[in-house]
Structures are given as structure tokens and as C-alpha cells.
Amino acid sequence: MYTSTPRTTATRLRERVSYDADLVHSILDEAWVCHLSFVVGTGDEAEPRVLPTLHVRIGEVLYVHGSTGSRPLRGAKAEGIKVSVAVTLLDGLVLARSQFHHSANYRSVVAHGTATVVTDPEEKSAVLTAIVEKIAAGRAADTRAPSPKELAQTSVLALPLSEVSAKVRAKGVGDEPEDYALPHWAGVVPLRTVAGEPEPDEGVEGVPDYLRAVIGVTA
Amino acid sequence: MYTSTPRTTATRLRERVSYDADLVHSILDEAWVCHLSFVVGTGDEAEPRVLPTLHVRIGEVLYVHGSTGSRPLRGAKAEGIKVSVAVTLLDGLVLARSQFHHSANYRSVVAHGTATVVTDPEEKSAVLTAIVEKIAAGRAADTRAPSPKELAQTSVLALPLSEVSAKVRAKGVGDEPEDYALPHWAGVVPLRTVAGEPEPDEGVEGVPDYLRAVIGVTA
Structure with missing residues (x-):
């Protein structure tokens, strides 16, 4: 379990929030893409930046690919840079009878540090x-x-997993009591990411067994 | 075409960047989830925040669902709040012969304002x-x-699409010339998001034709 902090304490929909390390790890490990945000400029000129990049978790460290061309990231040498990183898996669209209660099923993690x-x-x-x-x-x-030489060209940021929380919605429609009598369709449209048939590069034939195992499986 | 600005000008991999409005619109319209970042605190205390939320584009305005429980967003009344919003569609994993040239095919948009x-x-x-x-x-x-009453409870942020760019990688493996002789498998594993069979809520039967049309289609 991670410890809740002001940054990771929800102010609403608290029932969706979790600090369970296994859950946080499973979301980080399933997702390919993370969104990395940081601040550029100082004082009144401070502005947010966000960009998509790839990540991998090793133990309690989230490593983020930083070869993004962003000067602030490249400049974040010894002292480090304050970041907020989000990883989101969209599991379904929730179609309520009311437009207001349309929602999404998802599993997300946000890490600060x-x-x-x-x-x-x-x-x-x-x-x-x-x-x-x-x-x-x-x-x-x-x-x-x-x-x-390639390692020298590779830029990686390390963020210790300390201030981190997961948020999950995984349920059906929640309409107002009086709306259940309406004749409108309601339900969940599940979404998943699937890997298709691998496309070998020129001069390459077949598909290795270790790749075969992930095809058609939720990626 | 959007106009390139310092915020949207790439410092590397320039060939991946586009300011084409149709491309930007198509990415925003295909994706369900966006990642919204903003700054909290001032001076040395300034910190980034990022969170996933839903968006929709109407013309040249990106609307972002702001009922996220985040106090800074709820407090962003008349004067507005500086944001950076990213939308990312992951289209494939690029497996090179060298670990260094592993990459991803993707289409992303970042909007500032x-x-x-x-x-x-x-x-x-x-x-x-x-x-x-x-x-x-x-x-x-x-x-x-x-x-x-529901409209009063709905929090929506509007971001005019003005400083915005798309970034796309949509190609095969790019290995070093001397690596093509290696016996390693190389190629692209395509990824896509698919909608599964809708799960009707209690008391609801069947699936309407308008939903039927999106099932199994890239969502």
C-alpha cells in the first residue's frame, strides 16, 4: 500500500481511488503509453507541458523515456524535475439513459514526484x-x-513510486431512479486493445513463438 | 493549417510533426481519453498535475470534462487556467533488431492555451x-x-484550438544498416482498440442499430 498524501487524496468519487501497490503495478505494467507533465518557466510565466511517451516499471521505480526533444527534460540533470505522470487504460463506455450519467470504465494511475x-x-x-x-x-x-554510444543517446527519467494512486471505475450504468422506466438503451460497450498479426520487416519470415503468445491478447 | 509557435515547434524528429487541421481533428475525434495538465502552486512551489478525462471537439474548440475533483480546475473561473492537453492513439509496437531502435507507431495531438x-x-x-x-x-x-440541475453540476473546460500540433509515426523498422544481417525477428505488431459486444443494463434488451454500427470497429 502507498501512503495517501494531499496530492493523491481524492476530493470526490473517493470510492474509485486505491493505494494498493499490486493494482498500481498491474496498470503501469499493462499500459504502453504514459503521459508525462512538467512545468516550464517560472513565476507568472509558469506553464504546463504534457507529452506522451513510453514507460516501464522496475520494482518501485517508474522509468520514462525522455528522448522527446523537450528542452526542460533534457536539462533536468542532477537536481531533477517535478513531474506528474498518468497512465490510463480505457475499458469501456458506459451508456446511461440520461446523457448526464454517461461515463467510462477505466483503470488509471497518477504518480507525482x-x-x-x-x-x-x-x-x-x-x-x-x-x-x-x-x-x-x-x-x-x-x-x-x-x-x-546508443546508451549515451538514450534519455531515461526515473521516478520513484512513492506518491501514487490508482483510480478505477468498473461497473455498469448508474442512472437516476426515475430514469429506469425510460425506453432508452443503456449498458456498457466494452473496449479493449488487441494486437493484430505481426508484420515482419523485409527479409524476416514467420513470427517467433514468444510473440505468438501475445497476439490477440489484450495488450 | 495551424501556425507553428515556439510551444509547438519540435526540436527533434521534425518529420513527425504536422500542423494540418484535418489530421489534428481526426485524432481528437477518434480518441476517447485526453490527458489534461496544469500547474498548481506559484513560484518555487509550482508543480505539474496531469489527469485523464474525456473530451470532444466542436469546430475549433476542444471541450474537456472538468468534473475531476481537482480544486484548481474547479477554481478556474473567469480568468481561465493555462493547460496543455495531449491525446494519443497507439497504433503499433515497432520491434527492431536492436533494442535501441524499438519504437511505437502512434498518432498524437498536443494543444496549449x-x-x-x-x-x-x-x-x-x-x-x-x-x-x-x-x-x-x-x-x-x-x-x-x-x-x-444536471447542467449546473457539469463542469466543462473550453480550449480554443490555436496552438496545436500533431505528431505521427506510421512506418516500419528503422535499424542501423549493419544490423539487417542479424538473425533477430523485426517487424511491427499492430495494435488497435476494438469495441466488444455491448452488455445491456438490467431491463434492457437487444442492441440498437446505431450501436451495432460501431461494434468491432476501431473505437
Whole structure:
């Protein structure tokens, strides 16, 4: 369990919020994309920035790919940079009889903290390996490991998972009592992300077994 | 075409960036979830926040559902709040022979600006209608429209689409020339979001034709 802090305490819909580490980990591990936000400028000039990037969790550290061309991220050297990172899995659209109660089923995580730039080549290499293994167990062994030059070009931010919470909605329609008599269709349209048939690169044939295992499975 | 500004000008991978309005619109219209970021605190205390929410585009305005329990958003009355909003569609995982060149195919949009709270009940109602029509054309007619009390409880932020850009990667593997001789599998694993069979609420039977049309289609 993570400890609730002012940043991670909900002010409404509290029943959706959880600090359970297994739940947080499962959401971070299932999602490919995270959205990383940070502040640029100071004083009255302070502005938010958000950008999508890839992440991988190793233990209690969330590693975020930082080769995004964003100067503030590239400049976040020793002292680190305050970030807020969100990961969201959309599981369904909830169609109520009333427009007002239309909603979505989802599982999301938001993590807050100071992210630091990973400088140790071995740690960076472990992150790259973890990202390719996240695609499918066995993938790393079927790749060329990064060279020292490639590691030097790889920018990775590390955010310790400390101020973090999950938010989940996983239920049916919640209409007003008097609306259940209305003749409108109501229910949930489930959504899922699926992996299609892999498209081999030129000169490559077939699909390895370790990839076969993830095809058609929720990605 | 949107006009490039310092906020929307890429510092690397420029070939992926576009200011084409049709492309920006198509990405915003296909995605259900956006990630909204803003700054809380001032001076040295300034911190980023990011949260997932639902959006809908009407013309050149991006409307974002703001009933998120976030005090800064609820407090963003007349003067508005500086935001950065990202929408990301993940289209595939790119598996290179080298770990370093693993990548993702995606289409994303980032919009910057000052969002204001929508106060006009008619405008809010139009946003709710647009959100349910986004699920499927014809859905709004099969719902109860919001009451004045529900509209008062609905929090919507409006962000004019002015500083906005799209970023797209839609291609195969890009390995180093010397790596093509390696025996490793390389290619693209396509990903897509699909809608499953709708799950009717208690007392509801069948699936209306207007919903039938979106099932199994990329959502």
C-alpha cells in the first residue's frame, strides 16, 4: 500500500481511488503509453507541458523515456524535475439513459514526484531490456543489446513510486431512479486493445513463438 | 493549417510533426481519453498535475470534462487556467533488431492555451450531446437530455484550438544498416482498440442499430 498524501487524496468519487501497490503495478505494467507533465518557466510565466511517451516499471521505480526533444527534460540533470505522470487504460463506455450519467470504465494511475535523469549506463541498459521484455517475455534475447554510444543517446527519467494512486471505475450504468422506466438503451460497450498479426520487416519470415503468445491478447 | 509557435515547434524528429487541421481533428475525434495538465502552486512551489478525462471537439474548440475533483480546475473561473492537453492513439509496437531502435507507431495531438470554464447552460448541453453522439451517431436521440440541475453540476473546460500540433509515426523498422544481417525477428505488431459486444443494463434488451454500427470497429 502507498501512503495517501494531499496530492493523491481524492476530493470526490473517493470510492474509485486505491493505494494498493499490486493494482498500481498491474496498470503501469499493462499500459504502453504514459503521459508525462512538467512545468516550464517560472513565476507568472509558469506553464504546463504534457507529452506522451513510453514507460516501464522496475520494482518501485517508474522509468520514462525522455528522448522527446523537450528542452526542460533534457536539462533536468542532477537536481531533477517535478513531474506528474498518468497512465490510463480505457475499458469501456458506459451508456446511461440520461446523457448526464454517461461515463467510462477505466483503470488509471497518477504518480507525482521529482524525476531524475538516469546517467548510469547499466541502469539505462536494464531499462531498455525491460521495455523490450514488456512486449513479450523472450524478446530481449532476440535483439541486439545497446552499444555504449546508443546508451549515451538514450534519455531515461526515473521516478520513484512513492506518491501514487490508482483510480478505477468498473461497473455498469448508474442512472437516476426515475430514469429506469425510460425506453432508452443503456449498458456498457466494452473496449479493449488487441494486437493484430505481426508484420515482419523485409527479409524476416514467420513470427517467433514468444510473440505468438501475445497476439490477440489484450495488450 | 495551424501556425507553428515556439510551444509547438519540435526540436527533434521534425518529420513527425504536422500542423494540418484535418489530421489534428481526426485524432481528437477518434480518441476517447485526453490527458489534461496544469500547474498548481506559484513560484518555487509550482508543480505539474496531469489527469485523464474525456473530451470532444466542436469546430475549433476542444471541450474537456472538468468534473475531476481537482480544486484548481474547479477554481478556474473567469480568468481561465493555462493547460496543455495531449491525446494519443497507439497504433503499433515497432520491434527492431536492436533494442535501441524499438519504437511505437502512434498518432498524437498536443494543444496549449488558456482553458475557460463553460458557464452557458446551452453550450454545456451541446457538449454533453456531442459526447454521446461521438459514441455513435443517433445515440443522443436515445437518451434523456440534461436537466438544468444536471447542467449546473457539469463542469466543462473550453480550449480554443490555436496552438496545436500533431505528431505521427506510421512506418516500419528503422535499424542501423549493419544490423539487417542479424538473425533477430523485426517487424511491427499492430495494435488497435476494438469495441466488444455491448452488455445491456438490467431491463434492457437487444442492441440498437446505431450501436451495432460501431461494434468491432476501431473505437
